Amino acid sequence: MNDKTRRLIQRLTLTPYSVWAVLFIVVPLLFVAYYAFTDQNFRFTFDNISRFFTATSVVDNGETTREVHTYLVIFMRSLKLAVISTAVCLLMGYPLAYIMARASERTQSVLLTLIMIPMWMNFLIRTYAWMTILQDTGILNGFLSALHLGRIHIIGTESAVVIGMVYDYFPYMVLPIYSIMAKLDVKLLEAASDLGCPGLSVLRRVIWPLSIPGVLSGITMVLIPSISTFYISQKLGNGKFFLIGDAIEGQYTANNLHFAAAIAFILMVILLVCMALMQKLANRRLVAA
């Protein structure tokens, strides 16, 4: 086989994926952009984009009323909940990933399976399960009152939404960090310890900087779906926390496709910029250090 035919075969094997990518990734993205920048009659316009930044509504809290930028507020709320969820996932997931990577092979595979099992269940069912647990008359409160610890009201609060997001996206944080940690050379940790580092120093000066790529992909994989989620907030937040995903869904079901596309487009651009910045920062850190 000469080089030419080998290259041809390589290209042919890539073809199905290329077709798939164009049909189901590139074309839909172009459609989103196209809808975002056109009006009902498919004439070019910036109206949808500017509406996102300028639309206002009046908030009435019983005593005073004030005017706010509707979608910016929704976006900031989404961002806040997503950042909190991501932070919680990271705080819980990082130590778990480390412990897993250092555990025996048997323990590792058991833990991996346990982490992945919830992913095999439908997302809606998982969210419904959390409703049953967190309701005022739910399993958690039943348990608490059986122990005479009183009841807590949690359904319909931001905490409930965060719990739902953390539960759903936790594996996406643990797995990339774990795969980096598992590849970490034990000799590097021994070398650090040999050079005078107590345990915490080894973590700070060797394990953490070397695991940053895993942390970054974990953050990306949790932050993005949690910022654009819409179902969790409706079910666990009792619809009180209207998030950017809910806004897109609302506009879409109201047959307002162009504005829905505009919101999705803006969200995408913001996320892309954030990710690029983060990546750049991490790269510089790795090189500089």
Add this chain to the structure above:
Amino acid sequence: MKKIVEIKNISKSFGDNVVLDNINLDIYDNEFITLLGPSGCGKTTLLRIIGGFEVPDQGDVIFMGENINGLPPHKRNVNTVFQRYALFPHLNVFENVAFSLREKRVPKDEIQRAVTEMLSLVALKGFEKRSVTSLSGGQQQRVAIARALVNQPKVLLLDEPLSALDLKLRKDMQVELKNIQKATGITFIFVTHDQEEALSMSDTVVVMTEGHIQQIGTPPDIYNEPQNAFVADFIGESNILDGVMLEDYKVRFSGHTFQCLDKGFGPREAVDVVVRPEDVDIVPEEKGHLRGVVTSVTFLGVHYEIIVDIGGFKWMIQTTDFHDVDEHIGLFIEPDAIHVMKKSKFSGMFGDYSSFSDEMDEIGEVDLEELEAESETTK
């Protein structure tokens, strides 16, 4: 000389596998000591116990008169050069070397001075800003040495540091390591399975196998006066023959009675006799103590290595004269070429070249012991 490390009755097992069995060893200040043995002999484990990476099942490690059994690695005044260097890939050359000083919060200008000095010691001046992953094996090796020495440890542990380098570089680094050791006056404990490396660099060689120390001595001692068949075979090439000590200075083997320089054995005691291949003189058949037929010849540059069949036992002889296969030759052995050893459990296992092949020495150098140690630490 002052004792700096004392190993007292150290034993260590991984599961059912006894890696070290009641090891005792004194290591002196300013000494270049080598732990030499085949894969799985326990040498790396012993080094890791001194470094604090393994805890002995029993026994004590005494460091400058103090028991350091419970002391974690970061509190020991001992540093390690790891087998594959274990440099920090996220740090450049300067920061790798400065690593321990930053931990101790040494002032910045002091770090600058110490690191620069270390880098010039290992001939890496000008490499400060380079990424360690862009360096060659030999350069990485030097960074690893500088990183360990900048701490000014009392003892430097080196775990097969040269095994990943090619032959030429390995020879250069052997000389350089020895020079660094002399210049710094730090005790080096060096682990290797390469007998040539051990002989050329060490003040003291400790030959180990199967978790036991077989012999401790200077390189000439180890080579000229091996204690048993294992040592004789592992260090250099040896013809090891069954013999009987007839009386002091008189030993019989291969059907001939030889004069020798050994004494102090029982009457008619069965012994192992070592004759080094380079100590045998080839003479015309009728003038030899022994007679045999050449069965193979290998040209090795400086000399020929020939295998000679003498009554069914294959001898290896090194000679600068060419003798062809099937030639009948005589062997002449001077008294000082003969070394007599007590019988040991290794008797009969080594020293016959009937199945000899040069490749056999090269195969099997994958360090099983290290693999075991690694799988052990990940559990």
